[in-house]
Amino acid sequence: MQLDERKKKILQAIIRNYLETGEPVGxxxxxxxxxxxxxxxxxxxEMADLEELGYIVQPHTxxxxxxxxxxxxxxxxxxxxxxxKEVEEMKGxxxxxxxxMEALLKQVVRVLAQSTNYATMISAPQIQRNKIKFIQxxxxxxxxxxxxxxxxxxxxxxxxxxVPEGLDDETLLKLNMLLNTHLNGLPIEQINLGLIAALKQQxxxxxxxxxxxxxxVAEVIREADDLEIYTSGANNIFKYPELSDNVKASELxxxxxxxxxxxxxxxxxxxDESNTGIQVYIGNESPIQNMKDCSVxxxxxxxxxxxxxTIGIIGPKRMDYDKVIGTLKTLMHQLDDLYKRK
Amino acid sequence: MQLDERKKKILQAIIRNYLETGEPVGxxxxxxxxxxxxxxxxxxxEMADLEELGYIVQPHTxxxxxxxxxxxxxxxxxxxxxxxKEVEEMKGxxxxxxxxMEALLKQVVRVLAQSTNYATMISAPQIQRNKIKFIQxxxxxxxxxxxxxxxxxxxxxxxxxxVPEGLDDETLLKLNMLLNTHLNGLPIEQINLGLIAALKQQxxxxxxxxxxxxxxVAEVIREADDLEIYTSGANNIFKYPELSDNVKASELxxxxxxxxxxxxxxxxxxxDESNTGIQVYIGNESPIQNMKDCSVxxxxxxxxxxxxxTIGIIGPKRMDYDKVIGTLKTLMHQLDDLYKRK
DNA sequence: GTTAGCACTCCTTTTGGATGAGTGCTAATA
DNA sequence: TATTAGCACTCATCCAAAAGGAGTGCTAAC
Numbered sequence: 001m002q003l004d005e006r007k008k009k010i011l012q013a014i015i016r017n018y019l020e021t022g023e024p025v026g027x028x029x030x031x032x033x034x035x036x037x038x039x040x041x042x043x044x045x046e047m048a049d050l051e052e053l054g055y056i057v058q059p060h061t062x063x064x065x066x067x068x069x070x071x072x073x074x075x076x077x078x079x080x081x082x083x084x085k086e087v088e089e090m091k092g093x094x095x096x097x098x099x100x101m102e103a104l105l106k107q108v109v110r111v112l113a114q115s116t117n118y119a120t121m122i123s124a125p126q127i128q129r130n131k132i133k134f135i136q137x138x139x140x141x142x143x144x145x146x147x148x149x150x151x152x153x154x155x156x157x158x159x160x161x162x163v164p165e166g167l168d169d170e171t172l173l174k175l176n177m178l179l180n181t182h183l184n185g186l187p188i189e190q191i192n193l194g195l196i197a198a199l200k201q202q203x204x205x206x207x208x209x210x211x212x213x214x215x216x217v218a219e220v221i222r223e224a225d226d227l228e229i230y231t232s233g234a235n236n237i238f239k240y241p242e243l244s245d246n247v248k249a250s251e252l253x254x255x256x257x258x259x260x261x262x263x264x265x266x267x268x269x270x271x272d273e274s275n276t277g278i279q280v281y282i283g284n285e286s287p288i289q290n291m292k293d294c295s296v297x298x299x300x301x302x303x304x305x306x307x308x309x310t311i312g313i314i315g316p317k318r319m320d321y322d323k324v325i326g327t328l329k330t331l332m333h334q335l336d337d338l339y340k341r342k
Numbered sequence: 343m344q345l346d347e348r349k350k351k352i353l354q355a356i357i358r359n360y361l362e363t364g365e366p367v368g369x370x371x372x373x374x375x376x377x378x379x380x381x382x383x384x385x386x387x388e389m390a391d392l393e394e395l396g397y398i399v400q401p402h403t404x405x406x407x408x409x410x411x412x413x414x415x416x417x418x419x420x421x422x423x424x425x426x427k428e429v430e431e432m433k434g435x436x437x438x439x440x441x442x443m444e445a446l447l448k449q450v451v452r453v454l455a456q457s458t459n460y461a462t463m464i465s466a467p468q469i470q471r472n473k474i475k476f477i478q479x480x481x482x483x484x485x486x487x488x489x490x491x492x493x494x495x496x497x498x499x500x501x502x503x504x505v506p507e508g509l510d511d512e513t514l515l516k517l518n519m520l521l522n523t524h525l526n527g528l529p530i531e532q533i534n535l536g537l538i539a540a541l542k543q544q545x546x547x548x549x550x551x552x553x554x555x556x557x558x559v560a561e562v563i564r565e566a567d568d569l570e571i572y573t574s575g576a577n578n579i580f581k582y583p584e585l586s587d588n589v590k591a592s593e594l595x596x597x598x599x600x601x602x603x604x605x606x607x608x609x610x611x612x613x614d615e616s617n618t619g620i621q622v623y624i625g626n627e628s629p630i631q632n633m634k635d636c637s638v639x640x641x642x643x644x645x646x647x648x649x650x651x652t653i654g655i656i657g658p659k660r661m662d663y664d665k666v667i668g669t670l671k672t673l674m675h676q677l678d679d680l681y682k683r684k
Numbered sequence: 685g686t687t688a689g690c691a692c693t694c695c696t697t698t699t700g701g702a703t704g705a706g707t708g709c710t711a712a713t714a
Numbered sequence: 715t716a717t718t719a720g721c722a723c724t725c726a727t728c729c730a731a732a733a734g735g736a737g738t739g740c741t742a743a744c
Contacts, residue, residue, distance in 0.1 A: 026737050039687050044738065062693045062737050136480050140492055148490050148500070150482055158490070158498040234599050238592040250580040253595055257576050368706050381718050386707065404706050404724045687744075698733075706724085713718075 001049060009036060010046050011055050015067045015075045019318045022242065024064030069283040069317070072295065076280045076321050101125075105230050108311075112331065113233025116324055118315035119256060123266045124228035125307035127153040129220060131187050135179045135213060142166055147213050151220055153307070159216040161209060175209060178202055188221055227266065229259040240316040243293060251290040252314075264288055266310040269298040277332070278325055283317055295319045299328045301335050343391055351378060352388050353397050357409045357417045361660045364584065366406030411625040411659070414637065418622045418663050443467075447572050450653075454673065455575025458666055460657035461598060465608045466570035467649035469495040471562060473529050477521045477555060484508055489555050493562055495649070501558040503551060517551060520544055530563055569608060571601040582658040585635060593632040594656075606630055608652040611640040619674070620667055625659055637661045641670045643677050 003011075013034045017025045027043040038046075047065055050056050055071035058064075067075070105122050113120040129151040136148045143166060149157040182199060183191070196214060200207035234256040237243045243252065255261045268287040269279060281287065281296040288296075291314060298312045311331070313324050345353075355376045359367045369385040380388075389407055392398045397413035400406075409417070447464050455462040471493040478490045485508060491499040524541060525533070538556060542549035576598040579585045585594065597603045610629040611621060623629065623638040630638075633656060640654045653673070655666050 024737090028737075040737090041687055041689090041739095042685085045686090048739080058738090060694065062695070062735095064737065133482060134480070136478070136490075138476070138478050138490070140475060140496065144496075146490070146492060146498065148478075148480070148488070150488060154482065154486070154488075154502050156488065156500040156502075158500065160496050160498075232599065235592045235595040238588050238595075244588055244591075246580050246586055249586075249591065250577045253577040253580075257574065257598070366706090370706075382706090383708095383718055383720090384716085387717090390708080400707085402725065403708095405726075406706065685744105687742100689741090689743100691738105691740090693736105693738075695736085696734085699731085701729090701731105703726105703728075705726090708723085709721090711718100711720090714716090 001053065003053065003055075006036065007046055007050055007053075009034065010043060011050055011067075011071060012075065014047075014050075014056060014065060015071060018066055019320055022240070022316075022318055024059055024066050026064035029064070067317070069285070072282045072317055072321075076282070102228075102230075105309075106232075108331070108335075109230050109232040112311070112313065112327070113236060116313060116315070116320075116327060117233075117236050117239060118313050118319065118324070119231070119234045119236050119252070120314070121229055121231045121256075121259075121262050121265070121310075121312040123263070123310045124230075125301075125303055125309040126224065126227055126270075127155055127307050129153055129155045129224050130189075131185060132183045132217065134184050135176075137172055137176050137179070137209075137213075139167070139169070139172060145172065145209075147216060149213070149217055149220060155220060155224075157216055157220045159212070161212050163209065167206070171206065175203065175206060179210070179213060188217065191217070226260070227263060229262050229266070231256050231259065231262070236315070240318075242318075243316055248293055252294070255288060255290040261288060261290070262312070265296065265298060265312055269300055269310045269312070270308060278328055280321065280325075293317070295321075297321070297324050297328065299332060301332055303335070343395065345395065345397075348378065349388055349392060349395075351376065352385060353392055353409075353413060354417065356389075356392075356398060356407060357413060360408055361662060364582070364658075364660055366401055366408050368406035371406070409659070411627070414624045414659055414663075415627075418624070444570075444572075447651075448574075450673070450677075451572050451574040454653070454655065454669070455578060458655060458657070458662075458669060459575075459578050459581060460655050460661065460666070461573070461576045461578050461594070462656070463571055463573045463598070463601075463604050463607070463652075463654045465605070465652045466572075467643075467645055467651040468566065468569055468612075469497055469649050471495055471497045471566055472531075473527060474525050474559065476526050477518075479514055479518050479521070479551075479555075481509070481511070481514060487514065487551075489558060491555070491559055491562060497562060499558055499562045501554070503554050505551065509548070513548065517545065517548060521552070521555060530559065533559070568602070569605060571604050571608070573598050573601065573604070578657075582660075584660075585658055590635055594636070597630060597632040603630060603632070604654070607638065607640060607654055611642055611652045611654070612650060620670055622663065622667075635659070637663075639663070639666050639670065641674060643674055645677065 010030060013030050014025050017029060017033070027040040027047055030043045031038055031040040047056065051058065051065065055068060055074060056065040057068045059066060101124065105124060109120050109122040131152040133150040133152060133154075135150075138146050138148070140146050140160065143163055145161050145163055145167065147159045147161060149159070151157070178199065182195070191214065199210050199214075203210045234253055237249060237252055243249065264287045272279060277300045279298050281298070283295065284292050286292060286294065286296050293316075294314050295317045296312060296314050297319070298310055300308055300310055302308050311328065313319075313328070315324070352372060355372050356367050359371060359375070369382040369389055372385045373380055373382040389398065393400065393407065397410060397416060398407040399410045401408060443466065447466060451462050451464040473494040475492040475494060475496075477492075480488045480490070482488050482502065485505055487503050487505055487509060489501045489503060491501070493499070520541065524537070533556065541552050541556075545552045576595055579591060579594055585591065606629045614621060619642045621640050623640070625637065626634050628634060628636065628638050635658075636656050637659045638654060638656050639661070640652055642650055642652055644650050653670065655661075655670070657666070
């Protein structure tokens with residue numbers, strides 16, 4: 001037995017209906033609300049087939065059917081026609097371009113949550129920071145100097161050093177020269193023990209300062225790993241009864257608050273270099289165990305300079321995939337525009 | 343009628359018992375588990391009085407009694423003996439001093455949530471930033487220069503300026519001189535239109551750069567207003583049935599995610615310059631409407647340099663006030679120690 | 685191949701009684 | 715006068731049984 005056109009249509013009708021109501025859908029409903037002109041009995045036969053094929057399941061005997069993960073998958077993969085509906089209000093809200101990246105991301109994720117009624121997340125773009133552009137030491141006051149480290153991609157790190165013994169301007173200048181002549185433009189892999197030792201030796205009694213600056217550099221690299229994630233609309237899950245029993249809600253909220261858990265999602269999404277940049281994880285497909293009762297739709301966005309980040313929408317399996325994917329696509333375009341205009 | 347010693351004891355017993363069980367407590371329970379040696383009938387009479395006085399309420403006829411907000415209030419105000427139990431595990435976890443403020447705060451709030459089983463929040467200390475310490479412009483590459491602004495309290499702001507036409511070293515030096523001679527040590531209130539105009543005039547064709555730098559200064563001030571807040575353990579509320587019905591949970595989670603809502607709490611706490619630095623808001627006393635079914639315990643912490651922030655613990659009204667307040671006190675001491683050692 | 689009809693399943697809701705915790709009141713007691 | 719025992723009463727909770735209803739599978743007829 002295989003999936004003919006009529007079965008597909010029926011499956012699609014079942015899923016559509018279930019997306020709306022969240023209730024198991026029975027044969028009579030399908031018979032009435034499709035243009036197939038088939039009796040409920042025929043639908044029942046077909047539904048039995050669809051169940052055997054694994055696309056739908058019965059929560060219990062004498063209940064209607066609901067889509068299985070496999071059913072959703074087929075729906076998402078093959079039945080989704082393009083949808084380019086403009087998301088006008090979002091356009092409006094994003095229009096005034098925020099200057100700061102953080103504020104922009106927070107705004108995006110909040111608008112997205114509001115307009116979809118699902119929980120949303122966004123990861124800050126991961127920025128290349130493999131080379132040191134330059135380092136500058138400046139006096140803040142007696143006993144304190146400020147080290148500014150600029151990495152590739154204009155990632156900037158400030159670090160205040162305490163110099164109990166004080167430091168005259170000439171020495172400061174010399175240290176600046178020393179650091180910059182050796183480190184400017186240097187990929188961080190090339191900062192090895194030998195180089196560090198050499199620098200420290202040349203710094204003489206101020207080797208501690210050199211050490212601290214290098215530590216700060218190391219920290220920039222470390223920070224690149226644990227990426228910033230913003231979330232919004234976590235409490236939207238309460239709008240879907242199938243997600244809001246105590247146990248599930250607690251797990252989901254926990255995952256959202258402990259943002260580190262979400263990074264698995266980001267990794268997974270960035271790793272997969274597929275087609276449209278939009279991926280759909282249904283139920284157990286999700287990289288995050290706590291979301292096994294949800295569906296997760298992710299998209300990769302890319303600002304200029306090769307900065308990539310991930311947007312995620314988390315909702316019930318009966319998510320309105322059509323709308324979510326449409327919204328994400330529109331959003332991608334707008335982010336593009338926003339940054340092109342910079 | 344007034345609150346005599348025996349009534350107080352009975353009230354205390356009722357509250358203690360309710361804190362443990364979360365169930366309404368009846369006269370027989372009190373009669374059995376106190377050393378008053380009174381029959382349940384007598385207790386009933388007393389309870390009727392206590393109810394009339396407003397310290398306890400009956401969820402419905404023929405149910406036991408639970409403390410009213412007023413009852414909790416009395417309990418917290420007068421019955422709480424000091425408790426200095428060491429919170430050993432917290433000490434251990436905080437011991438390795440984190441260098442970065444943000445990481446420290448996140449760790450504190452997480453440990454607190456874990457050890458209390460309530461939801462917790464912490465606000466980053468508000469730092470004095472009224473004077474400019476110094477400003478430095480450095481070349482990043484052709485067409486880009488970096489402005490570093492250091493404010494009082496070592497608050498540092500980086501800002502990258504795009505200079506399409508390029509800029510030679512000499513001009514850069516001159517601009518640096520110009521900015522620093524006029525702005526170093528200047529309280530921001532004194533940066534007025536006249537000064538700005540004068541600076542711009544002296545900068546000549548580079549007045550745009552001066553303008554941008556001043557904008558960046560303005561932004562530092564603005565940032566001081568919307569304070570950073572970290573939260574943890576929001577999903578702990580699911581441990582208390584009286585808070586975890588859909589509506590309440592959703593509201594609470596929302597407040598926690600939309601951290602801006604929590605700032606009301608911070609303002610309120612910092613404003614009140616009372617005794618111990620620890621405040622307890624019960625039910626409707628809370629500054630945040632969404633928390634009207636909770637109790638909120640806040641504490642003000644103060645690191646050196648007059649940096650103040652707020653810690654908050656949000657739980658059910660039947661919170662273990664004793665333990666929470668003890669824990670907060672211990673934590674205050676530890677934060678103190680941690681920063682003294684710096 | 686499609687459909688009408690029917691028996692059957694099983695979830696959900698309703699109902700009503702039993703249970704029990706707890707109260708308020710009254711009368712007896714110390 | 716304060717305390718207590720006793721009793722009628724209330725009301726949430728539990729349980730089982732019944733009713734209702736949505737939906738199915740199967741069979742026989744078209």
